[in-house]
Amino acid sequence: MSASRRQVLASASAVGAGIVFTGALSELFAGTAAARSLGRTGYGPLVPDPEGLLDLPKGFRYRVLSREGAPLRSGEGPVPSNHDGMAAFSGRGGRTHLVRNHENRPTAKIRVPAVEGLTYDPEGHGGCTALELDSQGRVLSERVAIAGTAVNCAGGRTPWGTWLTCEETEDRAGDNGHTKDHGFIFEVHPTDPHRTGAVPLTAMGRFQHEAIAIDPRSGVVYETEDAFLKPFGLFYRFLPRKPLGGVGSLRAGGRLQAMRVPGVPDLSTVQETGASFDGIEWVDVPDPLATATPTRLQDYGSGGITHAQKLEGCYWGGTCVYFVSSFAHSAEGSAADHYGQIWRYDPHRRRLTLVIVFGPDTDVRLPGESPDNICLAPSGGLMVCEDGNGAQHVFGVTRGGEVYAMARGKQNIGTPEKPEWGEFAGVTFSPDGETMYVNCYTPGTTFAVTGPWHG
Secondary structure (H helix, E strand, O other), X not given: OOHHHHHHHHHHHHOOOOOOOEEOHHHXXXXXXXXXXXXXXXXXXEEOOOOOOEEEEOOOEEEEEEEOOOEOOOXXXXXXXXXXXXXXXXXXXXXXXXXXXXXXXXXXXXOOOOOOOOEOOOOOXXXXXXXXXXXXXXXXXXXXXXXXXXXXXXXXXXXXXXXXXXXXXXXXXXXXXOOOOOOOEEEEOOOOHHHHOOXXXXXXXXXXXXXXEEOOOOOOEEEEEOOOOOOOEOEEEEEEOOOOOOOOHHHHOEEEEEEXXXXXXXXXXXXXXXXXXXXXXXXXXXXXXXXXXXXXXXXXXXXXXXXXXXXXEEEEEOOEEEEEEOOEOHHXXXXXXXXXEEEEEEOOOOEEEEEEEOOOOOOOOOOXXXXXXXXXXXXXXXXXXXXXXXXXXXXXXXXXXXXXXXXXXXXXXXXXXXXXXXXXEEEEEOOOOOEEEEEEOOOOEEEEEEOOOOO
């Protein structure tokens, strides 16, 4: 995103922008705790942080829970780099457990330390760390939850209270020094990581995973693929042999299928919000392990398969699954251009609908391009981590579709003459809805934000 557009957006947000998305935003929150309405223009302008870390609206405050390079409280080594996807789980006595991804490649500054019984590939630098917080939000412990994985980008929580961490890579053994194949999903227990270990859920596919969401009624797992090269990624569903079977049940395997929208080979060609497609088809992936050919390139028969660029966030809301396409660039191979979409799939009706469009095609001040991690906010609306150039924000979106700046990163990783800021990722809320947790990717920093969420 150009600096000038960022400046326009920041200026608009500072005065409480009355901006409306294109799309039926309010339906995203039906049947959720987010049905409680938020004020029309968010929480007011951002106040500069004298510590130079995080700007927030008046009345809000933050606590730094963890920073890369500091010692892990477990003594296992330093806090790893590249903080990414994250989820919060409730614990006993008002405690909260965070599981945090580290999107580490072999070039990462600080790898996830290898720990016996929790390491998949000794040459994998990614993984997850787990933090335990007391009822006052203070860090009690911080430890490795899984190691030896690679490029752990996002993931998703399970209905039985574990985290599925996703590898965004297709590296095989021998690539980049790895000793095992990568591109899998792993289950991580937030309080007892050795219970889940470091076991790849191979039946769920080997590809550039981004995020997952699970239908709490049927146990079907939906998966997004953030493939970097054309043809781009697919939207998948996994039909477990033991649906909703609890910790370890996904190891029993199942069927992996890819979504086919009849007559639509590329979702970027759909530009109008409200556009719906019935009769969505699900086609078995011929070789989920991609032993010879990446899953997105395999033969799906005469009807082909439906691709989309930059499939990112994925979450369950009400009776439907929602997934994000961060952007589409025709210059990179997409059939058309857009600055971000949110799609809804209704399993009962087998209907796919484009519900939100981001970006300057709708309003120059909107927070696109590149919506990335998205979560439902208990106080009403969405929280969106924007992943682009220039200033980095967490934006809120009210149920009425109005956009406001919730946070702005102030850690300059560039120079005074050419400042740069690390993107935000892993936005999530505490089980009681009173604290927003969010990561700065670089330098890896985990924040806890409290304040008048219901004011």
